[in-house]
Amino acid sequence: MKFFKYLFFLIVLIFVVGSLYIATISIPEEKTLNFETPITAELFEQKIQDLSTYENWFSFPQKSTSEPRLSSAEDFENTTLSWQNETFEAINFQNKNLDEDSIQQRLVLKTWLSSSEFDIRWKFESSENVSNIIVHLKSDANFWQKTEYVFTGKTHLEITEKAITQSLKTLEQTITKEISVYDISPIGKLETGGFYILHATSASRLNFDSILRKSKPIFQSIEEFMKQQELDIFKGKLIVFENFYNDSENIIFSAGIGSKNQVAIPNYFEVLSKQIRSNVYFKTQLKGDYINLKELLSIAEATIEKRELVIDKTLKPYLEFQVDSSDTVNPAEWVTNFYIPIFEN
Known part of the structure; x- marks a missing residue:
């Protein structure tokens, strides 16, 4: 009987000591x-x-x-x-x-x-x-x-x-x-242009990372200008390549926002306006990140050659950012169109 009594007290003691230890x-x-x-x-x-x-x-x-x-x-x-x-x-x-x-x-x-x-x-x-x-x-x-x-x-x-x-x-x-998912699709011939672009001009080697980096503050500045002047946006963000076919080391490009009509711009604004002439263009579309822009250009030119179309080098190709980071942060959902002017057959 004493054994069980001592065993009980031992169990209680172990429990108490253990509890005190755990509490510390x-x-x-x-x-x-x-x-x-x-x-x-x-x-x-x-x-x-x-x-x-x-x-x-x-x-x-x-x-x-x-x-x-x-x-x-x-x-x-x-x-x-x-x-x-x-x-x-x-x-x-x-x-x-x-x-x-x-x-x-x-x-x-x-x-x-x-x-x-x-x-x-x-x-x-x-x-x-x-x-x-x-x-x-x-x-x-x-x-x-x-x-x-x-x-x-x-x-x-x-x-x-x-x-x-x-x-x-x-x-x-x-x-x-x-x-990382992307898709590049040749859309085909279409007639477009016939609008104006409010822009600022810059230069870069044919490096889309650099071109986009330099264009971003220009887009913001032009958008603020158009908002101040209460001007409607006809086309979204555009990059027009000025000397794309001149074999120059540096690409001169105009980044800006499309406007339906010509705008009189006060001299104190560092904003220019030019017309994008109506013409037949070959449209190629990229759905995905801008890291694929170089491939977009390559596929566009290869498709034009394959279809035996002739590029009109007197006019200027341009990029249109149909859906960009201001619409969605997911690069897979961005949509960029590349328009290359061609002669109508």
Whole structure:
């Protein structure tokens, strides 16, 4: 009888001492991750706020044991994604708030022994060459989480940190694959022109990266001018190549905005106006990133030669940015038309 009595007290003592030990354990409750990527942060933001995409890129290291369940998809602040895996009896992501540059979410993890609740804040920063996805995790580690840590050697915060880091790498690969899709289509002969372009002129070697970089501030300046003057835009952003067929080392080009009618421009504005004459042009279309513009030019000229058409070198070819980054940040959705003047057969 005394044996069981002593055994009982020993068990109680072990429990008390163990509890005191567990209570003294310190587990980090906050973590900030910084994921750097060359892809614009807005593309990440679109995916991260849409919980229906998580099945394609987000995963914990352990194997899933259930299909993901999406609920309240029509209500952003209550949209919830739930599933289970070999470690957690329940994994629940819930959108809470969407700001101009950040997303707030709640993540709940449950095991047979403990549960944890994370406040997650995704913040998105973009610069010219690199973007940062900043993820802040915050959770209060309770007694049972500490107990589980004693048995497993891993905290829910560590598991979540690893899952987010690896999942962002997967998401980067997914987005890279999506935006690399492009299509170049010869459209054919058509009559166009017969409008004016408000522009500024610059020069570059035949390097589309350089041409686009120099054109961007010109587009912005001309758009501001047209807004000030209350002028209607007839055509969107255009780049007219002035000496494309002169075998010159530098390409002179005019970047600007199309206008239906000629505009009288005050002398104090550094804006010029010229006519794009009506003529027969061969149109080739690129759907995709501007890194494919060189291929667009090559296919356009090869198609013209194949169809035994003759380029009218007295007129100027031009690019038309039908859909660009001001319409969508996804390069796969950009549409650029290249018009080469030809003689009518």
